[in-house]
Amino acid sequence: xxDHHHGPAKGLSRWLFTTNHKDIGTMYLWFSFSMFILGxxxxxxxxxxxxxxxxxxxxxxxxxxxxTLHGLVMVFGAIMPSFVGLANWxxxxxxxxxxxxxxxxxxxxxxxxxxxxLILAGTLFMEGGAPNFGWTFYAPLSTTYAPxxxxxxxxxxxxxxxxxxxxxxxxxxxxxxxxxxGMTYMKMPLFVWTWLITAFLxxxxxxxxxGAVTMMLMDIHFGTSFFSAAGGGDxxxxxxxxxxxxxxxxxxxxxxxxxxxxxxxxTFARKPLFGYDSMVYATAAIAFxxxxxxxxxxxxxxxxxxxxxxxxxxxxxxxxxxxxxVFNWVTTMWRGAMTFxxxxxxxxxxxxxxxxxxxTGLMLSIAPADFQYHDSYFVxxxxxxxxxxxxxxxxxxxxxxxxPKWCGRMYSETMGKTHFWISFIGxxxxxxxxxxxxxxxxxxxxxxYALQFADFNMMSSIGxxxxxxxxxxxxxxxxxxxxxxxxxxxAKTWEGAEGLEWTVATPAPYHTFETPPQVR
Amino acid sequence: xxxxxxxxxxxALGPVLMLLGLASAGAAAAGDxxxxxxMAPGATEIGQSIYDLHMLIFWICVxxxxxxxxxxxxxxxxxxxxxxxxxSTFHESTKVEIAWTVVPFLILIGMAVPATSxxxxxxxxxxxxxxxxxxxxxxxxxxxxxxENGENVSFFSNLRTPQGxxxxxxxxxxxxxxxxxxxxxxxxxxxxxxLVTANDVIHSWWVPELAVKKDAIPxxxxxxxxxxxxxxxxxxxxxxxxxxxxxxxxxxxxxxSKEEYAGxxxxxxxxxxxxxxxxxxTFTMDELMTxxxxxxxxxxxxxxxxxxxxxxxxxxxxxxxxxxxVSGHLEIGINGVPGSAxxxxxxxxxxxxxxxxxxxxxxxxxxxxxxxxxxxxxYNHKKG
Numbered sequence: 030x031x032d033h034h035h036g037p038a039k040g041l042s043r044w045l046f047t048t049n050h051k052d053i054g055t056m057y058l059w060f061s062f063s064m065f066i067l068g069x070x071x072x073x074x075x076x077x078x079x080x081x082x083x084x085x086x087x088x089x090x091x092x093x094x095x096x097t098l099h100g101l102v103m104v105f106g107a108i109m110p111s112f113v114g115l116a117n118w119x120x121x122x123x124x125x126x127x128x129x130x131x132x133x134x135x136x137x138x139x140x141x142x143x144x145x146x147l148i149l150a151g152t153l154f155m156e157g158g159a160p161n162f163g164w165t166f167y168a169p170l171s172t173t174y175a176p177x178x179x180x181x182x183x184x185x186x187x188x189x190x191x192x193x194x195x196x197x198x199x200x201x202x203x204x205x206x207x208x209x210x211g212m213t214y215m216k217m218p219l220f221v222w223t224w225l226i227t228a229f230l231x232x233x234x235x236x237x238x239x240g241a242v243t244m245m246l247m248d249i250h251f252g253t254s255f256f257s258a259a260g261g262g263d264x265x266x267x268x269x270x271x272x273x274x275x276x277x278x279x280x281x282x283x284x285x286x287x288x289x290x291x292x293x294x295x296t297f298a299r300k301p302l303f304g305y306d307s308m309v310y311a312t313a314a315i316a317f318x319x320x321x322x323x324x325x326x327x328x329x330x331x332x333x334x335x336x337x338x339x340x341x342x343x344x345x346x347x348x349x350x351x352x353x354x355v356f357n358w359v360t361t362m363w364r365g366a367m368t369f370x371x372x373x374x375x376x377x378x379x380x381x382x383x384x385x386x387x388x389t390g391l392m393l394s395i396a397p398a399d400f401q402y403h404d405s406y407f408v409x410x411x412x413x414x415x416x417x418x419x420x421x422x423x424x425x426x427x428x429x430x431x432x433p434k435w436c437g438r439m440y441s442e443t444m445g446k447t448h449f450w451i452s453f454i455g456x457x458x459x460x461x462x463x464x465x466x467x468x469x470x471x472x473x474x475x476x477x478y479a480l481q482f483a484d485f486n487m488m489s490s491i492g493x494x495x496x497x498x499x500x501x502x503x504x505x506x507x508x509x510x511x512x513x514x515x516x517x518x519x520a521k522t523w524e525g526a527e528g529l530e531w532t533v534a535t536p537a538p539y540h541t542f543e544t545p546p547q548v549r
Numbered sequence: 550x551x552x553x554x555x556x557x558x559x560x561a562l563g564p565v566l567m568l569l570g571l572a573s574a575g576a577a578a579a580g581d582x583x584x585x586x587x588m589a590p591g592a593t594e595i596g597q598s599i600y601d602l603h604m605l606i607f608w609i610c611v612x613x614x615x616x617x618x619x620x621x622x623x624x625x626x627x628x629x630x631x632x633x634x635x636x637s638t639f640h641e642s643t644k645v646e647i648a649w650t651v652v653p654f655l656i657l658i659g660m661a662v663p664a665t666s667x668x669x670x671x672x673x674x675x676x677x678x679x680x681x682x683x684x685x686x687x688x689x690x691x692x693x694x695x696x697e698n699g700e701n702v703s704f705f706s707n708l709r710t711p712q713g714x715x716x717x718x719x720x721x722x723x724x725x726x727x728x729x730x731x732x733x734x735x736x737x738x739x740x741x742x743x744l745v746t747a748n749d750v751i752h753s754w755w756v757p758e759l760a761v762k763k764d765a766i767p768x769x770x771x772x773x774x775x776x777x778x779x780x781x782x783x784x785x786x787x788x789x790x791x792x793x794x795x796x797x798x799x800x801x802x803x804x805x806s807k808e809e810y811a812g813x814x815x816x817x818x819x820x821x822x823x824x825x826x827x828x829x830x831t832f833t834m835d836e837l838m839t840x841x842x843x844x845x846x847x848x849x850x851x852x853x854x855x856x857x858x859x860x861x862x863x864x865x866x867x868x869x870x871x872x873x874x875v876s877g878h879l880e881i882g883i884n885g886v887p888g889s890a891x892x893x894x895x896x897x898x899x900x901x902x903x904x905x906x907x908x909x910x911x912x913x914x915x916x917x918x919x920x921x922x923x924x925x926x927x928y929n930h931k932k933g
Contacts, residue, residue: 082725083717090793090861163790169767170750170792174687174890258768264751265766299630301640329753329788330764331745331771334672338665345657349650356649359617362624366636369629377625384617388610395660397667398603400762401588404753404788469585470757472788475796477715479727479784481582 036539045140048132049539050117051435053139057114058428060142062504064106065421067150069497071099076459076493079486084477092476093161094153100164104282105189106146108420112285113138113196115427116224118435120200122530122537123218125209125546130202138195145188152178163474165275168256168267172248179249183242190235197228197235204228209529211548215309218528219302222309223288226316230277230284233320238274241267265330272323280319283415284312286423287354290376292528293430294358297373298365299525304357311350311357318347328399337396344394351387355380370523371445375426378453379418386414389464404474407467413460417496425452425503432507433522437536438514444506451499458492589758592779592804596760598667606660613656674772677742681733685745685752685765685787686897687890688794688851692733694814695744702817705897706731707847708797712855715797727784730847732801736810737780745771749892750792756785756800764789777804792890793861794851827901828924834908837921841909844902848894849910857914861890866914875907875922879930882907900927 037043037052047053074095078086087095117135121128129135152159157176160166171179204225208217217225244267247253254260256267295302302308325344328337358380367373389411393399402408425448433439462485467473471482478486521531529548533541590600628634682693686705693703709728713719722728735741745754747765755762756775763773777783785800805813832840846855852862857871865871870878882903883895894903904922911918 082721084715085717089796093790093793093795096790161792167751167790170790174750174792258766262768264768298628299636300638303640304646305641307641307646329762330766331769334668337668337672341664341668342661345661348657349653352653353646353650355617359621359624360645361640362621363628364634364637364639365624365628366630366634367625367628368631369625377621380621381618384614388614391610392603392606395602395606395664397599397664397671398606400671401599401603401757401760403762404755465584465586468588469582470589470755470785472755472786472796474790475786477726477796480721480723480725481585484584 046136048128048136050121050129050132050135051537051539053129053135054114054117054119055435056139057110057117060139061107061109061111061114064102064110064146065500066504068099068102068107069500071095071102072493073497075099076490078476079478080490081487082478082480082483087476089476090158090161093163093474094159096474097160097163097166098149098153101149101160102146103416104164104278105186106142106149108282108416108424109193110142111424112224112227112282112420113193115220115285115289115424115431116196116200119431119530120203120221120224121207122533122541123221123528124204124207124212125529125542125548126203126207127540127543127545129199130207131199134195135199138192138199141188141192145185145192148181148188149185152181155181165271166245167271168245168248168264169258172245172256175249180246183246186242187239190239193231194235197231200224200228201232209542209545209548215306216548218288219291219305219308220285220288223284223291223312226312227281227284230281230316230319234274234277234281237270238278241270241274244270265327268327268330269324272326273320275326276323277316277319279412279415280315282420284315286379286420287312289423289427289430290358290379293372293376293426294361295527296430296523296525297370297376298362298367300361300365301527302357303360303363304353307353308357311353314350315347318343318350322347325394325396325399328396329403341394341396345391347394348387348391355384355387370429370442371440371449372426372430374446374449375422375429378449379422379426382414382418382422382456386411386419389414402467404472405467406463406471406473409473410460410463410467413463417460418456422452425449428503428507430523431530432510433514433517434530434535434537436511436514437516437518438510439517439522440506440510440514444502444509448499448502448506451502452496455492455495455497455499459489459496460492462486462488462492591758591760592777592781592783593758593760593775594778595667595671595775596758598670599760602663602667605663609656609660671773674742674774676740677774678739679735680742680744681735682744682746683733683754683765685747685749685754685791685798686892687749687792688787688798690733690752690754690798690800691748691897694817700818702814702821704731704817706733706801708794708799710797724784726797727786727799727801729799729801732782732803734803734805734810734813735775735777736807737777737804739807740774740776742772742774745773749890751789752787752791752798753789754785754800755788756783756802758783759785759802762788777802780804780806797851824899824901828899828928831923831925832901832904832921834912834921837905837908838912840902841905841907842913844898844906845909845913848898849906852890857910857916865910866916871910871916872918875911875920875926876930878907878911879903879922879927883927883931895931900924900931903927 078092155178159178160182162171204221244255248255254262256262256264291302322340322344324340393402393411429440429445466482466485471478518535520535588600588603590597680695682695684691690706693701695701706729709730710726714721714725745763745765747767752765753762754765759775761773761775763771781804783802787795787798852860853865854860857865870881885891885893901924904924904927907922
């Protein structure tokens with residue numbers, strides 16, 4: 030074996046040419062964090078402009094570019110790649126595999142991401158400005174009426190989609206073929222299960238998104254009229270295609286987060302996950318339902334009443350498997366022996382806030398009530414409760430949870446908890462009042478607003494600045510841990526942790542499980 | 550009860566806001582809607598049903614939330630390691646899983662029943678007593694009262710808030726951003742059917758207190774309706790991102806008594822006749838410039854700038870179009886530039902307004918062409 034054991038190459042080439050799942054995972058995580066900061070900076074501009082009524086800092090046209098880029102960068106640049114990074118690091122270690130199944134493709138799926146985002150961010154400096162039609166880019170605002178930079182945006186979306194599809198194929202191939210002997214599907218850690226299902230969702234819907242942007246490209250440059258009513262096309266068709274991608278997309282974002290929470294809660298409750306089987310089935314049910322609920326984003330487009338009813342009932346059904354998951358997590362805690370280290374705090378925060386986001390989701394599913402909620406700040410509050418408190422909180426939990434295993438150093442618990450509490454408080458000050466202004470009639474994506482919304486908007490902005498600042502603390506915590514954290518070599522960082530990743534040395538060696546472990 | 554709830558809210562919110570230094574003096578002007586935290590039942594029966602539905606589901610969620618979080622916090626308090634507990638090992642129960650699949654499903658059915666009946670009511674378009682065609686434009690609304698005799702009354706409704714208030718050089722008025730030059734006027738206790746469409750991109754016509762939100766989509770005509778039971782002024786906004794001035798295209802609906810409505814409609818018809826007379830007149834340069842300036846500020850300024858310097862649109866000051874041949878200038882004004890944000894204004898402003906604004910553009914901003922366009926020229930150009 031001796032010659033076979035080699036460490037990483039030196040210098041830049043280590044990162045450029047690496048096929049190691051841990052290196053690639055690390056790059057994904059750092060890249061997504063930098064995109065999180067960039068998307069966050071856009072959000073700070075939005076909240077600064079909305080601090081008071083009246084136009085103060087930016088022009089309406091630029092404001093629209095900020096809302097668009099904030100959404101695109103957060104969804105495609107921050108949240109999705111962060112979970113792919115986590116999958117790269119953890120899936121091989123959790124299933125006892127030496128690496129991902131397709132290491133060279135793995136390198137490529139990461140390295141096409143930075144150029145794609147460079148192009149997307151570069152549109153800010155183009156004539157006519159960056160895309161300004163919202164992250165949902167409804168036609169014809171995004172076609173006939175779009176700035177010239179839309180073509181670069183389309184190219185960038187194609188590349189991102191390619192990266193996601195390759196990443197997903199890799200995860201599917203790894204999970205299906207490289208599990209250690211004895212690890213049957215129903216013995217896989219839940220994080221692996223949720224990612225396997227997510228990967229299938231990605232493979233199914235990313236090509237649909239690619240189709241949508243290609244049709245836009247044709248409309249803009251090649252004289253077709255897919256989405257132009259004047260040429261016999263149909264602007265509503267765009268929304269159907271977009272949301273056929275878009276709804277599974279939101280589960281693509283949240284399912285891996287469910288997986289993370291399902292790993293962490295049992296650890297700190299010191300008790301096995303309650304209802305493992307039903308958790309797997311619930312995840313599969315959510316994934317299936319995600320394909321038949323897309324038009325609940327379109328209740329006001331003028332669908333026939335039969336369509337409204339179908340999508341309303343189907344959407345309401347999602348509450349069932351989602352409820353099962355929440356009940357299982359709470360029951361896992363029941364009669365455990367809990368401690369509240371930073372990862373657990375973030376999971377508790379997730380559980381409370383995601384559940385609130387789930388409730389507003391249920392309210393939004395009710396078509397007649399949605400006629401009032403639709404496109405208001407109530408929707409903005411809803412999806413930030415599920416995206417930020419759901420996906421981003423669980424990602425923070427994951428980083429604190431596995432960081433000691435990754436770098437062999439322990440983070441400062443005090444700093445970690447400080448990060449949690451500032452995030453939690455800032456998040457709620459930022460987003461809770463948005464429910465109020467939404468119900469009171471404030472539309473989303475407006476750069477200026479009527480006077481009755483002033484107080485809550487100022488509150489929301491202050492909360493957003495607090496939440497934004499707490500992420501700098503996160504960066505500090507991670508860097509301080511890597512550089513100067515207390516060294517630890519315990520294989521099992523957490524007393525109650527279970528799973529193969531806790532059987533390898535700490536810090537995890539460059540190559541793990543070259544000889545597959547036997548799972549009983 | 551409602552009063553009490555409001556009072557409680559103020560008591561709870563007051564100190565929080567003051568702590569953050571948020572007591573905003575300007576907002577006090579906006580009246581009883583300041584810091585509204587919930588949906589308003591509004592002025593229609595449908596609005597009331599939607600509000601009831603909203604509150605029903607809200608309370609169901611509150612109860613479920615209280616149960617789930619109650620169990621969770623009980624567990625957090627009593628089942629913590631520091632209390633010296635030994636963890637249990639139980640980890641599955643098919644019976645429990647079935648129970649918490651079936652019970653929520655039954656609760657959902659309980660929600661679906663009232664939701665379905667409200668939805669069916671909303672989708673009952675029959676027996677409308679009058680029709681109004683609503684067309685969304687970047688960034689204004691056009692209202693057209695469809696008359697059986699073909700005597701349609703139509704007008705545009707533009708934001709009235711001055712630029713000075715928006716850019717903080719003047720104090721903001723009570724209805725900042727929610728005021729228009731000409732509101733939609735409809736009679737009380739009348740089922741009014743709205744036919745909603747758009748001219749350029751997708752907009753969405755939303756008046757919370759009338760419980761109407763419908764997307765205005767180019768190429769489609771959507772149906773919706775309202776029946777207001779109280780007179781009053783109801784304000785809303787465009788709800789679908791429609792470009793630069795999406796935040797600046799409010800909806801104002803004035804619900805008046807049936808008599809007042811009939812009188813108003815008559816006045817509008819007389820006004821329309823007067824404009825038809827104006828079309829035959831010849832104007833002086835000064836008259837055209839005065840009228841033209843007003844038309845420019847309402848329709849052109851948003852894209853072409855206060856001094857014709859351009860912005861979203863091209864510059865008019867010194868432009869080849871404004872300083873070139875009149876018929877080319879008229880062509881762009883009337884028919885727009887297909888495939889761009891420059892709309893065809895021929896159908897949006899009347900011939901007097903078109904003549905005035907073209908004259909204005911040719912003689913303002915240092916263009917000084919010295920020529921005039923009369924309504925008859927516009928008419929002839931349209932005829933081809």
